[in-house]
Amino acid sequence: MDxxxxxxxxxxxxxxxxxxxxxxxxxxxxxxxxxDRLYGVTLALVTxxxxxxxxxxALERVLTRRELxxxxxxxxxxxxxxxxxxxxxxxxxxxxxxxxxxx
Amino acid sequence: MSFPSPWHTIGRHxxxxxxxxxxxxxxxxxxxxxxxxxxxxxxxxxxxxESRARQSFRLRHGRDPVDRHEVAEAMRQEPAYRVxxxxxxxxxxxxxxxxxxxxxxxxxxxxxxxxxANEGADTLKLDPTLEPPRYVSAVDTHLMRGGYTAERMTxxxxxxxxxxxxxxxxxxxxxxxxxxxxxxxxxxxxxxxxPQFKPRRIVDLGCGLGHNTxxxxxxxxxxxxxxxxxxxxxxxxxxxxxxxxxxxxxTFLQADATDSPIEDSSCDLxxxxxxxxxxxxxxxxRIFSEAHRLLRAGGLTVHLEQPPYRGLDPFxxxxxxxxxxxxxxxxxxxxxxxxxxxxxxxxxxxxxxVFESRCAALPPSQTTLKNEDFGRAPSWYVVGAWQAxxxxxxxx
Numbered sequence: 382m383d384x385x386x387x388x389x390x391x392x393x394x395x396x397x398x399x400x401x402x403x404x405x406x407x408x409x410x411x412x413x414x415x416x417d418r419l420y421g422v423t424l425a426l427v428t429x430x431x432x433x434x435x436x437x438x439a440l441e442r443v444l445t446r447r448e449l450x451x452x453x454x455x456x457x458x459x460x461x462x463x464x465x466x467x468x469x470x471x472x473x474x475x476x477x478x479x480x481x482x483x484x
Numbered sequence: 485m486s487f488p489s490p491w492h493t494i495g496r497h498x499x500x501x502x503x504x505x506x507x508x509x510x511x512x513x514x515x516x517x518x519x520x521x522x523x524x525x526x527x528x529x530x531x532x533x534e535s536r537a538r539q540s541f542r543l544r545h546g547r548d549p550v551d552r553h554e555v556a557e558a559m560r561q562e563p564a565y566r567v568x569x570x571x572x573x574x575x576x577x578x579x580x581x582x583x584x585x586x587x588x589x590x591x592x593x594x595x596x597x598x599x600x601a602n603e604g605a606d607t608l609k610l611d612p613t614l615e616p617p618r619y620v621s622a623v624d625t626h627l628m629r630g631g632y633t634a635e636r637m638t639x640x641x642x643x644x645x646x647x648x649x650x651x652x653x654x655x656x657x658x659x660x661x662x663x664x665x666x667x668x669x670x671x672x673x674x675x676x677x678x679p680q681f682k683p684r685r686i687v688d689l690g691c692g693l694g695h696n697t698x699x700x701x702x703x704x705x706x707x708x709x710x711x712x713x714x715x716x717x718x719x720x721x722x723x724x725x726x727x728x729x730x731x732x733x734x735t736f737l738q739a740d741a742t743d744s745p746i747e748d749s750s751c752d753l754x755x756x757x758x759x760x761x762x763x764x765x766x767x768x769x770r771i772f773s774e775a776h777r778l779l780r781a782g783g784l785t786v787h788l789e790q791p792p793y794r795g796l797d798p799f800x801x802x803x804x805x806x807x808x809x810x811x812x813x814x815x816x817x818x819x820x821x822x823x824x825x826x827x828x829x830x831x832x833x834x835x836x837x838v839f840e841s842r843c844a845a846l847p848p849s850q851t852t853l854k855n856e857d858f859g860r861a862p863s864w865y866v867v868g869a870w871q872a873x874x875x876x877x878x879x880x
Contacts, residue, residue, distance in 0.1 A: 408573065408810050410566045417570065424574040428513045428582075435509040 488515035488656025494649070495661030498728030499597055499721055501590040501645050510582035511653035517575040519656055525568040526803070532564035533799055552793065555802035573810050579653055580627045583646035591642050594721075598641045601724035608723040611738040616714040619764035619815070627812050632692070632715035644693045644721035651695075658862050662729075665845035665862040666757035666788050667696030671703040673843035673866060678784075683707050683752035687778060689741035689771060690714075690759035694722035694734065700753075701731050707753075710746065712739045742770035749780040757788045757864075761819040768822065772831035779871035785828075786868035788843065793820045824867045833869035841866040 411417050444450035460468055491511035494500065503511070533555070541549050541558040549555045559565045587594065602608050621633045630636075634643055651663045659665035674681055684707055688697045691711035701709055713719055716738055723736040739745055741759070754775040760768060775785040793801040801820075808816030825838045844863035 408569075410569045410573070420570045421574050421577070424517075424571065425578060428510055428517075428578050431513045432506045432509045435512075436505060439505055 488512075488519050488658075489652075490657075491515070491649075491653055493657060493661065494652045495663075497725050498601060499594065499641070499645060499648070499725045501586050501594060501649055503586055503649070507582065507586045510578070511650070514575055514579040514582065514650075514653040515656035517571065517578075518654060521568065521572050521575065525564070525571060528564040529559075529562070529568050529803070530799065532562045533559060537562050549798050551798050552801035552805050555798045556805075559802065569806070569810060572806065576627050576654075576811060579650050580629070580646075582653075583650040584629065586649065587642040587646045590645070591636065591640070594641050594645050595637065595639050598720050598724040599639055601727045602720060605723065605727065605732070607732065607735045608719065609735065609737045610716050610719060612716075614714060614738055614740065617740065617742075617764070617767065619767060620714055620762070623762075623814060624812050625762055626807070632713075632718055635717055639720065641717050641721040641724070644715075644718045647718075648693055648695065648721070648725070655862075660845070660862075662698070663695045664699050666864060667699035669843040669845040669862065669864060670696070670755060670757065670786060670788060671699050672845070673786075673841065674703070677841065681753075681784065683784070685751045686710070686753040686755070687712065687744075687746060687751050689744075689754060689756045689775070690762070691722065691736070692718050692759075694726055694736065696757040697722075697734060698726060698729065698731055700755075701734055709734045710737055711735065712737045712741060712744055712746075714738065714740055742767050742774050744774060744778070746778055748777055751778040752780065752783045753786070754778050754783070755786045755788075755868075758790075760787055760789050760824070761813060761816045763819075764815055765818055765822075768819070769827050769831060772828050772833075776832040776871070781871055781873040783871040784868060785833075785871075786866060787824070788864040788866055789824075790820065791865040792822070792824065794823070828867070828869045834872050837870040837872055839866075839868060839870075841868075 407417075409417050411420075441450060441455055445452055445454075491503065491508045537555075537558040538548060541554065549558050616633045621631060624631050628643060628647065630643055632643065632647075634640075636642055648663065651659065652661075655663070660668065683704055686700055686704065686707050686709045688694070688700070688709070688711040691697050691713050692715075694711050697709065697711040700707070711719075711722065711734055713722075713736075719736040719738055723734075726732070726734055726736075737744070741756075741763075756771070760771070763771060772785070779785060790804065793804065796804070804820065805817055807813045808820075825840060828838045829835050842863065843866050
């Protein structure tokens with residue numbers, strides 16, 4: 382079975398074209414190269430989720446500082462009925478997207 | 485419970501890339517991941533070795549592993565080591581990627597800031613004819629794309645800016661706001677061990693961006709200091725960084741640490757910090773010979789490194805060798821297996837003048853990590869030699 386993936390261009394250009402190919406191949410730590418890649422993507426997602434959570438936290442704190450939101454308002458938030466339906470839909474759609482591969 | 489220092493506590497200077505909220509958090513997560521690797525994953529690797537891998541090696545060979553190669557063989561299948569390695573390698577990749585994106589966005593601004601800080605100064609001496617040795621220019625050391633010498637444009641300083649900003653994330657701030665723990669440790673060691681030693685001329689071989697040079701400036705305000713490196717971007721950035729920190733009397737000279745234009749017997753202190761493991765086997769003895777050539781009688785050469793493998797438990801050797809195997813440090817393993825005192829003798833220093841020691845930047849109670857993060861804690865092995873008074877060396 383061919384495990385090779387298409388090359389994805391790095392968004393940041395290499396120093397010179399000559400240097401692009403000089404990196405040694407990434408080491409493989411599991412018996413399946415796909416699993417190594419899955420770890421790579423998962424850890425990048427872990428990082429990006431932390432970025433998003435921190436950004437939400439920053440936003441709440443800025444709003445609190447400016448007295449647009451009171452301390453604990455977000456934790457105590459209970460959606461009104463129409464909002465609740467919209468949020469339920471968002472959550473269901475989100476899970477459907479994330480779990481697509483398991484269906 | 486202690487946490488790694490968040491990135492926004494890094495020392496501010498005029499060349500620091502301006503990170504956004506998200507960019508700072510990426511660095512913070514890298515610091516947290518490294519703390520987790522040291523605190524939680526690394527002990528599990530040890531447990532796996534002691535409870536399973538060593539035992540099964542014994543069953544196959546009738547004895548314990550005797551060196552790091554045999555430990556590696558015993559550990560090859562261990563899930564704990566694989567997970568440790570996957571997380572550690574990916575954390576380095578994430579750290580490099582985060583740094584690359586940050587400095588790419590700031591590339592022109594960084595170049596202009598460096599240019600204006602360096603304008604008209606005679607303390608930045610670049611040599612466009614110098615061809616950096618391949619052991620530097622051909623290696624993406626610790627996964628830094630393009631390595632120390634790469635330039636994306638004329639007067640580029642993006643790689644050193646990435647190195648400077650990212651080092652604070654990799655170490656979780658353990659090297660201090662200025663990433664200068666090794667330089668401070670050297671100063672502390674000199675003051676403690678040789679309080680009478682007052683060097684008049686100091687050379688830092690392989691200074692990089694000069695972060696470990698500047699503590700010497702503060703400690704010896706009367707001394708002339710020359711920081712040399714083969715990489716022009718590092719020197720441009722380092723010189724500008726020093727000036728923005730109010731230091732304008734350190735000379736940043738582009739030259740090879742094995743063959744500098746500095747006169748014979750003209751220096752009192754010739755040192756390196758974490759440089760030897762990034763030099764080739766051929767260059768290493770030549771760096772020691774160069775130190776010998778530069779020193780006047782009574783002068784001192786000192787080198788800060790991670791400890792040699794000799795005498796260490798095979799499992800610790802194996803753990804310390806991780807960077808050599810998986811972090812693009814191709815000379816790491818050979819360096820830690822080299823007999824540096826013997827190489828100093830070979831370079832011309834008298835056997836009785838060669839020494840080994842230890843130094844640290846902070847008392848252990850102040851370090852953020854409880855377990856030593858093999859190779860990243862702010863404490864070092866010291867190896868060096870005194871230059872004998874004239875006439876004695878000849879006898880020696």
